[in-house]
Amino acid sequence: MQRYDYLKAIAADAGDALAVCTGWSAREWWAVRPGDGNLKTRTLGLVSSIAAGLAVALPRRKVIAIDGDGAFLMNLCGLPTIALQNPGNLIHLLFDNEVYEASGGTATASRMADAVALARGAGYKHALWVKTPEEFRAAFVQAWQQNELTLIAVKVEPGQPKNLPPLKLDEIENKYRFMRYLEATEKRPILNPGFDSKI
């Protein structure tokens, strides 16, 4: 099973949740849940922190972080920060393929490091390993319903389907569309044009 098989399993349950992706997962997530509520990040490790910033700022909105093991391990210090804020609306998904997939497939340390134990140790209210897309979906739906900070981790094979549509999105365009989508769905102005600032 690859990450795509798991993302496909929850796409229909993700509703209008905001989704923050890293690495190759973006192309897969856009394929299964297209829309302007998706954001592709650039800095290795920060996907969970950016998602947490959104979740803390928008406590009534579901936010999904689509994390990978390389990024997760790079930002371990971000876990206690997130746990301290304890955003119940954040669902942290970890796809652990044990390699730095986007940068050529070198092994990460995740064979030795138990991500669920790390998240629990950092103070996450819930953290669990799942083994099948069905378990993954059930855990996702439960995290959504109970509205408590949850890490759902799964071991996956590296790689992705070859026939995925290419992600034709400039990242600045992605940012603006994401913010405009938030304005439309939150029904309030968000993007400050600067020169109209009331300072």
Next chain:
Amino acid sequence: METDAPKASAAAIVTSLKKAGIDFVATLPDEKILELIRAVEKDPGFKHVPLCREEEGIGICAGAYLAGKRTALIMQNAGFLNSCNALTTTSMQFQIPALLLIYYAGDIGDRGFTTLGTVTEPVLQGMGIRYYILRRREEIDETLCGAQILAEDSKRPVAVLLTRSVLGVG
């Protein structure tokens, strides 16, 4: 130096941050910015996020900005150095404003961190981050409000270096 100087400086900075519209502040302490962080923590006008490492704060503030918050990050200059990749590949890459309040350790007259002080301004310059050195309490308001306008309008990080004198600390 007046004994309540650190508190008075912290209060002045907090007042100006609010006037500038800042409502979301991530922090990591240095002894010299303790009163400032305490004042931020106490003020219900801010969502305060204490950090474990400054770089994640760039991510958290970026997420909050996308949701309509006006963000500031309070840290020491070592923390600024810790944040350089995130500032480059998140803040600048995605054109996200960020007000950086950086305690200037190793500034003139400060013992212990002169190496850090030596590299701080060249790194800011190398990254193309505009920065202002704040030395006098009378200049807090104009500098912080101006820096936030600059950050929002340029959609880039803007740094204000907080010196011991403006913080009222010995």
